[in-house]
Amino acid sequence: MANEIEYMSLEEVADMLGVTYQLIYRLVRAGELPAVRLGKLYRVSRADLDAYLESNKNATAQGGVCSVCGTTYKTRDSLKQTCTENECEEPICFDCWTRLGIRKCPQHSKTK
Numbered sequence: 001m002a003n004e005i006e007y008m009s010l011e012e013v014a015d016m017l018g019v020t021y022q023l024i025y026r027l028v029r030a031g032e033l034p035a036v037r038l039g040k041l042y043r044v045s046r047a048d049l050d051a052y053l054e055s056n057k058n059a060t061a062q063g064g065v066c067s068v069c070g071t072t073y074k075t076r077d078s079l080k081q082t083c084t085e086n087e088c089e090e091p092i093c094f095d096c097w098t099r100l101g102i103r104k105c106p107q108h109s110k111t112k
């Protein structure tokens, strides 16, 4: 039924995403993942979970993660630079590039 709301426990959510219960719990406590509290237990509605996953997917599609410091950026604006090694497209953020002067991803900066 379309108006039937499906609720999942945090354990089920963690299982489904292949992450730890602690991570899901932290997301809920931080307000990142909407959840309702029933007694002592949190329940996440399937619709809220889908919405959360969808927004996260969009964030990584449009933005990215700096290969050097691991910071996640919501847009590509801070990740315009990439590793200077041939064919390597690993993104390097503005901070690492300008302030730290890093020109290569961790993998390539090791091999000299």
Ligand SMILES: [Zn+2]
Pocket (backbone or CB within 6 Å): 066, 067, 068, 069, 070, 071, 092, 093, 094, 095, 096, 097
């Ligand atoms: Zn960085």
Ligand SMILES: [Zn+2]
Pocket (backbone or CB within 6 Å): 083, 084, 085, 088, 089, 090, 104, 105, 106, 107, 108
């Ligand atoms: Zn590289």
